Amino acid sequence: MMVDTAIAWFRRDLRVHDNEALVAAAEADRLLPVYCVDPRSRDTRPYGGSDSFRYPKTGGHRARFRRESLEALRGRLRESGSDLLIRFGRPEAVVPELAAAVGADAVTFHGMPAPEERAVDRATAAALRERGTEPRRFWGRTLHHPDDLPTPPTEIDDTYTRFRKAVEADSTIRATHPVPSLPPVPGTDDPTVEAATVRPGDLPSVEDLAATGDSLAAGADGASPDPDERAVHPFPGGEDAALDRISAYLWDGDHLREYRETRNGLLGANYSSKFSPWLNEGCLSPRRVHEEVTAYERERVENDSTYWLRFELRWRDFFQFQVLKHGAQFFAPGGLRRRDDVEWKWDADEFGRWAAGETGVPFVDANMRELNATGYLSNRGRQNVASFLANDLRIDWRRGAAYFETRLVDYDPASNYGNWAYVAGVGNDSRRRAFDVLAQARQYDPDAAYVTTWLPELDGLPADRAHAPWTLSTEKQADYGVELGVDYPRPMIDPESSGDDPV
Known part of the structure; x- marks a missing residue:
């Protein structure tokens, strides 16, 4: 189909490299790149389903990252002679109206896996068809394309090991798409398009993107809060920052060769790749990471660590495809296992202490305070705080996952809820996943530097x-200047029983 005018609708794919939707739209004579600030993605919303509750969708850390990523994308597009239109509103209303106003023949976009995102896909596509505009959906979310899996996503195995072995044996990884040359924005050579229609619009502020009243969204002057000096990485948003991180981690620092040995670290920028914020906001393509790792193996070393980074990318793929397969059941109280034998409870006070890092169990509290202050948490930390909430306190795991959704700078629906369900025993593994938090602390933080x-x-x-x-006597507390219950809380549970089979 010959296309005179196309719209490229950006979502969580804020990059120009390996962006098939952008490549397809760039084949048109005129191209209008668009991003919609959807109010449903920011404010307090109902969780949905049985025993629903309300929670803020997007907190200040991810809002700051998203704003920087949009600014970076606009800069890249302008360097190519194009621009990024920012519009506020629901995509299913905004995108079709823009398409009609500029006479777009087609709208290209990347599909997303989560039920909320897919509902927006369908509604937007239907509204476009009603106006005579062709919606063209592409897939750029994963390392392996759905069409290249040994079985369709709806038929993949629910066990990661079987999925991984199948794709390693019988699935290729596609080459990345080159950065396209971009045609002019409509209106520059078409007097029928009103100038106001294609006016770029202001970039959203952090407060525009974060839940109303979120304490981490902005300082008193409306600016992003200063980063915590203890943060493992500042995580600047945008495609350039993503590619800089690849260079720093793989090539400049040569850290990939020891990734498998260091990935359970807790402090510092380079115990793990830290690619996840850029992958999840779409500033970085997983296939680009794969190509960089392949080049690293060719030029530096191929070992267990280089394999393990792809192993983790495939874990990420697995959860994306699991959401495609199971839909809303992925987010239900009983999870994929449809368990009805667990009586999840809700205790606002206990949850509040967990969320604030005031449980009295230092390893849990240190991780929660890092999350709140920086929007990031190590994989080891995520597993332990999730296990404490779900397996020790027996509080509804979805409450914890929703709290992570608000706070994480690298939040992704599939990975976040998939990992929480996994730890809570309602997800993709039947084995018991309760953690002995005290033993974990002593193993992974032996000198208590992290705590x-x-x-x-x-x-x-x-x-x-x-x-x-809590093992300090009253005399020792006085000697060290730490009074339990005053300077630091007494533990909520018997920490020595953490990880025991729940009653």
Whole structure:
């Protein structure tokens, strides 16, 4: 089909490299790139389903990252002679109206896997068809394209190991799409298009993108809060920052060769790749990461660590395809396993202590305070705080996953809820996943450097006591200047029983 005018609708694909939807739209004579600030993606919304609850969708950390990513994308498009239109409103209303106003023959976009996102896909596509505009959906979310899987996504195995072995044996990884040359924006050579229609519009502020009243959204002057100096990485948004991170991690620092050995770290920028914020906002293509790893293997070393980074990318793929397969059931209280034998509870006070990092269990509290202050948490930390909430407190796992949705700078629906369900025992693995948090702390933070970084009130304690301050006698508390219940909370549970089979 010959296309005179196309719209490229950007979503969580804020990049120009390996962007098939943009490549397809660039074949038109005129191209209008568009991004919609959807009010449903930011404010307090009902979770949905049985035992629903309300929670804020997007907090300040991800709002800041998204705003920077949009600014970076607009800069890239302008360098290519194009621009990025920013519009506020629901895409199913905004995009068709723009298509009609500029006489667009087609709208290209990337499909997304989660039920909420797919509902927007369908509604927008239907509204476009009603106006005589062709919606053209592409897929650029995963390392492996759905069409290249050994079985369709709706038939993939629900066990990761079987899925991984199948794709390793019988699935190729497509080459990345080149950055296209971009045609002019409609209106520059067409007097029938009103100038106001294609006016770029202002970039959204952090407050425009974050839930109303979110305490982390902005400072008193409306600017993004200053980054915490303890953060493992500042995570600047945008495609350039993503590609810079690849260069810094793989090539400049040569950290990939030890990734498998360091990936359970807790402090510092380079214990893991830290690619996830850019992957999940679409500033970085997983196929681009694969190509960089392949080049690294060719030029530096091929070992267990280079394999393990692809292993993690395939974990990410697995959850994307699991959401495509299971839809809303993925987010239900009983999860994919449809368990009805667990009585999840709701205790606002207990949840509040967990969320604030005031449980009295230092390893849990340090991780939650890092999450709140920076929007990021190590994989090891995520597993432990999730296990504490779901397996020790027995609070509805979806509440914790929703809290992560608000706070994480690298939130992705499939990975976040998939991993929470996995730890809570309602997801993709039948094995028990309760963590002994105290043992984990001693194993992965033996000198208590992580705990005391985020809990400075425990800084004067020896490592074994910093992990277990409740073992201090009254006299020792006085000696160290730490009074339990005053300087640091008493534990909510018996920490020695953490990870035991729940009653």
